[in-house]
Structure formats: C-alpha cells, structure tokens
Amino acid sequence: MGRSNPGLRLAIVVGAWVLVSALGSVLSQDPRTAGIGQAVSYAYIAFCVYTWFATPITRFLLSRRYPWLKDAHV
Secondary structure (H helix, E strand, C coil), rough: CCCCCCHHHHHEEEEHHHHHHHHHHHHCCCCCCCHHHHHHHHHHHHHHHHHHHHHHHHHHHHHHCCCCCCCCCC
C-alpha cells in the first residue's frame, strides 16, 4: 500500500469496504453466521489501521527486538 499511488490506495480501501459491507449484510441475515460477519468487519478495520500505521508499528517492533536497528531505514 505504501508504494502505490493515492488513487489506487483509495480504490483498494473503498473496494474492500464494499466487499466487507456486502458480506456482513449477507452473513447477518442468518443468526448462525452473524458472528462470522462481525469477525470479518473487525479484521477489515484491523487491516485498514495496519495499512495506515504499518511503518511506525514495524519500526517500533523491530527496535524492541533489535535495539541496534534504531537508525535503520525500514
């Protein structure tokens, strides 16, 4: 996501949102599958948050595990 242009990033996020919304509405009609639809929605939210904050999260996790990489360009 970080290497693509802003238009493509927006298209991916909006397209995934449309898919998740459609899947959630289909799955929420049956009480047996309502939990799966909710889990898919939460996974989509986590995906979006991670794509926005991937670089800082990765740098933080790597600096905790490998302190000598503080100045590395990840």
